[in-house]
Amino acid sequence: MQAISNRTAITGIGWTAFTRSADRTVLALATEASLNAIDDAGLSFGDIDGVVSYFHNQDTIAPRQLVQALGLEDCSFQVLSALGGGWACAAIATAAMAVHAGLCRNVLVFRAMKGRSERHPPARIAAGEEQWSRPFGIAHAAARFGPHVTAHMERFGTSSEDFAHLAVTQRTHARLNRKAMMTEPITLADHAASPWVIYPFRLLDCCIRSDGAVAVVVSAAEQARDCRHGPVYLRAMMGGSLGNQHGTLRSDGLWELYASRAAEKLYAAAELSAEDVDVAELYDPFTGICLMHMEGFGLAAPGEARLLVRAGASGLDGSIPVNTHGGLLSEAYTHGLGHVVEAVQQLRPGGVVDDFCDGEHDYDRNHCRQVRDAKVALVCSEGGDSSLILAATP
Amino acid sequence: MMPLAPLPVPDADSAPFWTACREGRLTAQCCPECGRFRWPPAEYCPWCHHHGGVWVSLPGTGVVRSFVVVHRAFDPAFADAVPYVVAHIALDGAEGVTQIGNVRATAVDPVSIGQRVAVAFEPRGAMAMPYFRPVDSVKPEESAT
Numbered sequence: 001m002q003a004i005s006n007r008t009a010i011t012g013i014g015w016t017a018f019t020r021s022a023d024r025t026v027l028a029l030a031t032e033a034s035l036n037a038i039d040d041a042g043l044s045f046g047d048i049d050g051v052v053s054y055f056h057n058q059d060t061i062a063p064r065q066l067v068q069a070l071g072l073e074d075c076s077f078q079v080l081s082a083l084g085g086g087w088a089c090a091a092i093a094t095a096a097m098a099v100h101a102g103l104c105r106n107v108l109v110f111r112a113m114k115g116r117s118e119r120h121p122p123a124r125i126a127a128g129e130e131q132w133s134r135p136f137g138i139a140h141a142a143a144r145f146g147p148h149v150t151a152h153m154e155r156f157g158t159s160s161e162d163f164a165h166l167a168v169t170q171r172t173h174a175r176l177n178r179k180a181m182m183t184e185p186i187t188l189a190d191h192a193a194s195p196w197v198i199y200p201f202r203l204l205d206c207c208i209r210s211d212g213a214v215a216v217v218v219s220a221a222e223q224a225r226d227c228r229h230g231p232v233y234l235r236a237m238m239g240g241s242l243g244n245q246h247g248t249l250r251s252d253g254l255w256e257l258y259a260s261r262a263a264e265k266l267y268a269a270a271e272l273s274a275e276d277v278d279v280a281e282l283y284d285p286f287t288g289i290c291l292m293h294m295e296g297f298g299l300a301a302p303g304e305a306r307l308l309v310r311a312g313a314s315g316l317d318g319s320i321p322v323n324t325h326g327g328l329l330s331e332a333y334t335h336g337l338g339h340v341v342e343a344v345q346q347l348r349p350g351g352v353v354d355d356f357c358d359g360e361h362d363y364d365r366n367h368c369r370q371v372r373d374a375k376v377a378l379v380c381s382e383g384g385d386s387s388l389i390l391a392a393t394p
Numbered sequence: 395m396m397p398l399a400p401l402p403v404p405d406a407d408s409a410p411f412w413t414a415c416r417e418g419r420l421t422a423q424c425c426p427e428c429g430r431f432r433w434p435p436a437e438y439c440p441w442c443h444h445h446g447g448v449w450v451s452l453p454g455t456g457v458v459r460s461f462v463v464v465h466r467a468f469d470p471a472f473a474d475a476v477p478y479v480v481a482h483i484a485l486d487g488a489e490g491v492t493q494i495g496n497v498r499a500t501a502v503d504p505v506s507i508g509q510r511v512a513v514a515f516e517p518r519g520a521m522a523m524p525y526f527r528p529v530d531s532v533k534p535e536e537s538a539t
Contacts, residue, residue: 121470122400122468122469122470122471123400124397124398124400124401124471125400125401125402125403126400126401126402126403127402127403127405128403128405129434130400131402131403131404131405131408132402132434132493132494133494134400134469135399135400135401135402135518135523136480136494136495136496137399137464137467137469137472137475137478137480137496138480138494139467139468139469139472140464140468142462143462143464143480146461146462146480147459147460147461147462147480147481147482148460150460150461150462150507151459151460151507154460154507195465195466196463196465196466196477197465197466198462198463198464198465198466199462199463199464199465199477200462254459254460254482
């Protein structure tokens with residue numbers, strides 16, 4: 001166990017509508033999601049005394065701006081990380097550590113952006129580590145992550161059709177999610193007909209872009225028992241990386257991500273194994289990367305996630321439901337914090353609140369996206385660079 | 395008007411690499427202490443932490459470890475170049491070094507993992523940019539015997 005295991009919990013979750021073009025500022029989006037999360041926790045804004053966020057490409061506001069917007073009078077700790085999609089779970093871990101260390105009582109974690117409507121043109125010069133990528137025409141994450149997937153295909157025989165099964169499955173999940181942006185059903189044929197964006201990814205292999213915000217409240221477990229919807233405990237957390245795999249220090253194959261190294265430590269810290277995971281919310285910027293996350297975290301043997309997905313195991317009633325909200329592929333581009341929100345929804349006593357159930361969850365997949373008896377959730381961020389084990393009970 | 399493709403900004407670590415490109419040489423940095431290559435270039439060896447490195451001229455050949463094919467240019471400077479290949483290339487003569495580079499493949503000679511490639515250079519502004527072309531799969535040292 002980690003010293004922090006089960007000592008902190010997620011008590012509140014909130015979000016805005018996810019749209020293609022929000023006619024409001026990033027600050028307004030962040031404020032709405034935060035107020036929703038604070039209310040969801042049954043707290044008032046005065047209970048928040050820490051703020052954590054993260055970004056990529058200068059697309060966000062700083063925590064101090066949110067502190068001002070919420071009128072917080074006492075804020076003891078703020079962090080803003082530039083580490084992007086790999087840092088979502090680390091953001092939660094950072095908040096939890098601030099609470100566990102006694103700096104804060106309740107820390108707000110948010111991710112807000114206008115990722116669809118406000119995209120900046122690429123710069124004409126490339127300095128620092130970017131001199132080894134952008135001058136060669138790498139201007140999109142698909143070109144950074146694609147080589148890992150191409151190598152996986154070569155090694156294991158993974159195919160574009162395998163990716164299609166994952167995309168179709170996640171879309172069926174998104175159809176049961178009121179906040180999902182992409183809810184039109186898709187077929188394997190639709191996937192095969194969708195244009196190449198960056199091989200090995202077709203359009204339907206790529207995450208969507210969106211404007212919106214997500215927020216989460218992290219509190220001390222002993223103060224969290226009476227929170228409005230019940231706490232979800234943070235059992236284990238990891239956040240690290242060995243850097244880019246085109247450097248000389250990485251001797252393992254391109255077909256592996258950092259996830260495979262993080263997983264062992266994460267499960268040991270949780271005193272659990274992959275078999276104990278009831279639901280997995282895994283960063284899915286591209287279909288093939290999500291398959292690699294499944295394998296990295298031991299939900300499937302190397303090269304075999306595709307077989308599980310083809311057999312329906314990653315569906316809501318499968319042996320290991322994956323991205324039950326539709327993920328970045330079909331819900332919205334929340335940079336990984338939406339995966340945390342979904343895990344919390346699946347584990348809380350009342351369960352998912354934004355499917356189409358009218359009253360109790362009945363597991364009818366025409367309107368219900370609640371997974372049966374979910375007690376333990378795995379969440380991972382990009383590459384497995386950060387990850388969490390969440391649990392319904394301590 | 396189409397913008398110029400992004401220019402790399404040489405820094406204290408990378409300047410020798412880009413200077414060598416202008417001279418038509420592909421290079422990598424090597425540790426004079428432990429003899430291991432390092433990439434990307436850095437002042438300290440990540441293996442033995444020796445301070446300083448030497449630059450070695452490479453034969454300019456290598457093998458494609460993996461690749462993507464960009465069909466949609468997200469940087470408008472590359473709009474006329476699509477589809478183009480971005481590859482991870484393991485370089486001959488610099489064990490462990492994998493550089494990112496463009497491979498100019500053709501329909502007759504499409505890129506694949508394991509494909510052998512050789513470097514060439516072309517001007518971009520005041521810089522010279524390396525790119526790679528597929529070559530026969532027989533290594534030069536093998537064909538020489």
